[in-house]
Amino acid sequence: MRIGILGAGQLGRMLALDGYPLGQRFTLYDPSGNPSAGVGEVIPDQEGFRLKEFLASVDCVTYEFEHLPYPMVEKIGQHKPVYPPAGALRVCQNRSLEKQLFHSLGIPTAKFRVVNSAAELENAAATLGCPVVAKSVTEGYDGKGQAV
Numbered sequence: 001m002r003i004g005i006l007g008a009g010q011l012g013r014m015l016a017l018d019g020y021p022l023g024q025r026f027t028l029y030d031p032s033g034n035p036s037a038g039v040g041e042v043i044p045d046q047e048g049f050r051l052k053e054f055l056a057s058v059d060c061v062t063y064e065f066e067h068l069p070y071p072m073v074e075k076i077g078q079h080k081p082v083y084p085p086a087g088a089l090r091v092c093q094n095r096s097l098e099k100q101l102f103h104s105l106g107i108p109t110a111k112f113r114v115v116n117s118a119a120e121l122e123n124a125a126a127t128l129g130c131p132v133v134a135k136s137v138t139e140g141y142d143g144k145g146q147a148v
Contacts, residue, residue, distance in 0.1 A: 002027060004058030004080070006073070008035035008042050011064035016040045029054040055079050066092045067141070096137050 001024055005012045008030035016026040016039045026040035033046040043054045055061075060081040063073065066089060074086040084092075091097045096114045103109070113124035114137065125132045136145035 001025070001059045002057065004029060004054055004061040005040075005064055006061060006068055006076075007064035008032070008044075009064060010036055013039055015062070015064060027054060027057050051076075063089070067139075094138055095135060095140075 003019065003024055003026050005015055005026055005028045008028035009032070012028050013036065016024075016028070019026060020039075028035065028040050028042045029051070030042055030044045031046060031048065033044060035042045035044060041057070043050050043057075045051065045054070055076065058080060060083060061076055062083050068089065070086060070090050070093060073082060073089050076082055077086045091101055099109055099112055099114075111128050113120070113128065115121045115124050115134075121134060131148050134147045139145055
């Protein structure tokens with residue numbers, strides 16, 4: 001089986017290195033123009049013209065991180081199996097959707113409030129108690145988009 005990885009950075013490299021002992025083969029799709037994986041076949045594609053070539057070379061697709069355009073992953077899923085599927089990507093890109101999903105499944109989370117203004121944040125802090133960690137609903141990772 002040839003697995004396609006969207007992204008050719010350090011996480012794509014780690015995925016491939018762990019998969020090789022299991023007999024898997026990899027093609028990494030790199031839209032950044034700066035691949036660092038150094039393993040497997042890499043298809044660089046800063047202009048976005050080689051996605052068809054990438055898809056023709058793989059049996060299924062995964063991604064090295066969640067900061068990918070959801071519509072692109074959804075479209076890829078119409079042609080190849082994508083793991084995790086595009087719907088999972090949509091949820092993990094939005095902390096509010098994640099919390100709603102966890103709540104619906106009975107998965108415990110820290111107390112939280114989704115706010116859209118400074119006044120709502122102030123009210124949430126008063127309700128939850130300080131200190132609070134404010135996080136952006138989208139785009140934040142590794143401490144980015146967060147404040148105490």
